[in-house]
Amino acid sequence: MTKLLSDFAVGESGVITKVNGEGRIRRRLFDMGVTPQAEVKMRKKAPLGDPIEVTVRGYELTLRKVEAACVEVDVK
Amino acid sequence: MKTFALAGNPNCGKTTLFNALTGSTAHVGNWPGVTVDKREGVYKGGAEKIEIIDLPGIYSLSPYTPEEVISRNYILDEKPDGIINIVDATNLERNLYLTTQILEMDVPVIIALNMMDEVEKSGDKIDVKALEKAVGVPVVAISALRKTGIKELMDKAAAMSSERKGATVLGGELTGKIERARQFFAQEEVASPLFHAVKMLENDEIELGHKGAKEVLAEIAAGDDLEAVIADERYKYISANFSSAKAKSKKEVLTKSDKIDKVLTHRIWAIPIFIVILFFIFHLTFSENLFYLNGFTESQGWMPTLFDPVEEGGLGWEENFGTKLLACIYDGAVFSPGVILTNLLNFILDYISEGMSLFIGVCHGAPWVESLVVDAVLGGIFAVLGFLPQILTLFLFFSILEDTGYMARVAFVLDRIFRRFGLSGRAFMPMIMGFGCSLPAMINTRTLADEKERTATVRVIPFFSCGAKLPILTAMAGGILAVFGAGNVDAITFAMYIVGIVTAICAVLIMRNTTLKGETPPFIMELPAYHVPGFKNLMLHLWDKTKHFVKKAFTIIFASTVIIWLLQSFSWSWEFLLQDAQELFEADPVRWESLAEIEGLVNVRTNESILGSIGMFVQPIFTPLGFGSQLGKAFGWVFAVAAITGLVAKENVIATFGALAAVVAGQYIDWEADEVATAVAMIGGTGITWQAVIAFIIFNMTTIPCFAACATAKGELPKGKFKWTVLFWVVTSYLVSALVYTVLSWWWTAFIWLAVIAAVVTFIVLRNIGKFDILKIFKRKKKDEKVG
Structure with a gap:
């Protein structure tokens, strides 16, 4: 089942299938290891619900929900 | 001398390695045109000396941040003899992503595999030989922290051949495409054609700026999303070759870092914990009543002061070297470390001033020479140096927060709030530091990646009323209470702080929608694992700041202080206006009764000074603010003059009132002893309304900050933005004060x-x-x- 990373619940994980978004944001996501076929796990949400923290390629990455909405993930 | 550049991800131990390599030879400057630290030093451990340039920490060579552009241009244009690519072995996958890009450049590369000891501790293994074979450049395992493997690294680096052709890990379908792009750049005769070629296929803005590049890309890509393919290929290559051992053993157990994180970014407790931490930092830096040992309110105080007579609750001690030294630490209450350091420094500086006074006295120097040397030169420099201990203490605490990784979490927690104003969560730290002192706050804006966001933040930092502005607030609020018999000092002070914050928020909103328009910068960043900060790194960091600050104190701040002194102390006919207090008292004991206790020179003729006439000239400008023409020609100018002297240091506003009270009220008031009395004398003598007093406080809070802060802002802002920033401060303070004055005076406005x-x-x-x-x-x- 494909889902946007921004809609993930805490603890869910999956494999990235597609990265959309405007040039700069997309570039940054790639550079930080958010690429198709990478495994990603939702770690937690900030106290105010946004941004979120995910584990990708063995480290902790934080991004806003708007940016996470660019990432399509196949839920495991 | 060979030159090597250090390149690597943020938080991979690059700074630690740089410090280990260069030791005391390191010095910090700025990269041309941007305020990113450029650190250089010399490695002396080998057969020949090697110059080391520390490139900023980056994740990639795409032109996303100024740091990435700097690093990329440095390698391409400055052509160092080699790159030492430091790689964090505990996070091999993401770190090697940068490596695959550096390898595409025509430059010799050596890989320093850092934190291998940690990898081994967790039971993992990385085959250094296999890695070396795969990437085709030397790899050396090191520990920057324990300083192991560093000699081997540098020996191998020095022995590398000076030529290397770029090579790429990208293959398969991409090979042909890259080759075609490479030929295009080879024809253009640029250095490192392979690097440019791959970057162009990645849709890189800089490469697409080359003439004809867009057409070539369109032809090669033929509609394919090469950007995604290349990023994917890089990671595929890395995970296929190196991460098998690593990724699997990333157990699902909670690490220590995770446990700390659970508490510090807790849904409910994160924000309260953060507030408590902030409170302690400010308390330890600025409090004159450490841990409230002397009670929470004045009436609870039980600790005796040192020098007051016994009947007034003191010990009645005599002032001598020993007791004065003790008074730096304790006098009526135990002081916080920040205050103790300030007192100790001022203790020493006072002796220097006194010594200089005596020396000039012995040499029979003219009074104006003494005043120039002691009041202007030493006074000006010492006024600025006097801040140094508290600035450094504040800086130390915030550096610790930064180095432990907590600052990134604060940004994570607060981003939601700040995004509304077009800022990221990171902007919070510099703003909150502004309540202590604008200088470290402005320097701290370096953690903001977006230039427009930085400019906006630097501009509003002075609105977060700093420690030096507090005396203005309390003295004037006390004055209002005493003269008009209304109000509450705490309430007025608190309200003024709120006005400052609201002004800052409005100003940011307006700027982000007009002159500094831009999208809210993206917030995609690493949350580094928590770790204990290195003591040596912290100290080196502080030492850099000290050097920077002292240099400024001796140049721009010093010059401007002397100019203000000149204007204040001389009349248009160059008559020196300061007079000996004792002589004045003896000549007219009735009028100058207030001078009986004062030694040295005082200025009771400021109205005749150049500054006084400037004040009279600009006075009408302040009419809409309530302290202009309506106060009359006689004394109405004193507020303008006080605001101008406040530019040297904001404490001077009240000090100037003390001196001007001699003109206005006919009595000299020792402002240090009684700030409120000074304010009372001014309010009574000029007939200013309470609304105008409030407008005056706000004007001083939001106008051009002290010279030290101006100098820092000039250094931190992009080129050409400083003059607009000064204008911004003037306009904002004028508008806000006018608004407050008119609304308070006539509600219907x-x-x-x-x-x-x-x-x-x-x-x-x-x-x-x-x-x-x-x-x-x-x-x-x-x-x-x-x-x-």
């Missing part, structure tokens, strides 16, 4: 202000959505006229 504000907001909003364009309307009108 609030409606006029509201109408004006509504009109401005509507205008900005309409303009931003493109519905309203002055130029277009103007053009259309002209057209209509012609037709008509």
Whole structure:
């Protein structure tokens, strides 16, 4: 089942299938290891619900929900 | 001498390695045109000396941040003899992503595999030989922290051949495409054609700026999303070759870092914990009543002061070297470390001033020489140096927060709030530091990646009222209470802080929608694992700041202080206005009774000074603010003069009142002893209204900050932005004070202000959505006229 990373619940994980978004944001996501076929796990949400923290390629990455909405993930 | 550049991800131990390599030879400057630290040093451990340049920490060589552009241009244009690519072995996958890009450049590369000891501790293994074979450049395992493997690294680096052709890990379908792009750049005769070729296929803005590049890319890509393919290929290559051992053993157990994180970014407790941490930092830096040992309120105080007579609750000690030294630590209450350091420094500086006074006295120097040397030169420098201990203490605490990784979490927690104003969560730290002192706060804006966000933040930092502005607040609020018999000192002070914060928020909102328009910068960043900060790194960091600050104190701040002193102490006919207090007292004991206790020179003729006449000249400007022409010609100018002297240091506003009280009220007031009395004398003597006093406080809070802060802002802002920033401060303070004065004096003016504000907001909003364009309307009108 494909889902946007921004809609993930805490603890869910999956494999990235597609990265959309405007040039700069997309570039940054790639550079930080958010690429198709990478495994990603939702770690937690900030106290105010946004941004979120995910584990990708063995480290902790934080991004806003708007940016996470660019990432399509196949839920495991 | 060979030159090597250090390149690597943020938080991979690069700074630690740099410090280990260069030791005391390191020095910090700025990269040309941007305020990113450029650190250089010399490695002396080998057969020949090697110059080391520390490139900023980056994740990639795409031109996303100024740091990435700097690093990329440095390697391409400056052509170092080699790159030492430091790689964090505990996070091999992401770190090697940068490596694969560096390898595409025509430059010798050596890989320093850092934190291998940690990898081994967790039971993992990385085959250094296999890695070396795969990437085709030397790899050395090191520990920057324990300083192991460093000699081997540098020996191998020095022995590398000086030529290397770039190579790429990208293969398969991409090979042919990259080759075609490479040929294009080879024809253009640029260095490192392979690197440019791959970057072009990645849709890189800089490469697409080459003539003809867009067409070549369109032809090669043929509609494919090469950017995604290349990023994917890089990671595929890395995970296929190196991460098998690593990734699997990333157990699902909670690490220590995770446990700390659970608490510090807790849904409910995160924000309260953060507030407590902030409170302790400010308390330890600024409090004159450490841990409230002397009770929470004044009436609870039980600790005796040192020098007051016994009947007034003191110990009645005599002042001598020993007791004065003790008074730096304890006098009526135990001081915080920040205050103790400040006192100790001032203790020493006072002796230097006194010594200088005596020396000039012995040499029979003219009074103005003594005043120039002691008041202007030493006084000016010492006034600035006096801040140094507290600035450094504050800086130390915030550096610890930064180095432990907590600062990134704070940004994570607070981002939601700040995004509304077009800022990221990171902007919070510098703003909150502003309540202590604007200087470290402005320097701290370096953690903000977006330049417009930085400029906006630097500009509003002075609105977060700093420690030096507090005396203005309390003295004037006390004055209002004493003269008008209304109000509450704490309430007025608190309200003033709120006005400052609201002004800052409004100013940011306006700037982010007009002059500094831009999208809210993306917030995609690493949350580094928590770790204990290195003591040596912290100290080196502080030492850099100290050098920077002292240099400024001795140049720009010093010069401006002397100028203000000149204006204040001389009349237009160059008569020196300062007089000996004792002589004045003896000549007219009745009038100058207040001078009986004072030694040295005092200025009771400021009204005749150049500064005084400047004050009289600009006085009418302040009429809408309540302290202009309506106060009359006689003394109305004193507020303008006080605001000008406040530029040297904000404490001077009240000090100037003390001196001016001699002119206005006919009595000299020792402002240090009784700030409120000073304010009372000024309010009584000038007949200013309480509304205008409040407007005056706000004006001083939001106008141009002290010279030290101005100098820092100039250094931190992008080129050419400083003059606009000064204008911004002047306009903002004028408008806000005028608003407060008129609304407080005549409540119905609030409606006029509201109408004006509504009109401005509507205008900005309409303009931003493109519905309203002055130029277009103007053009259309002209057209209509012609037709008509």
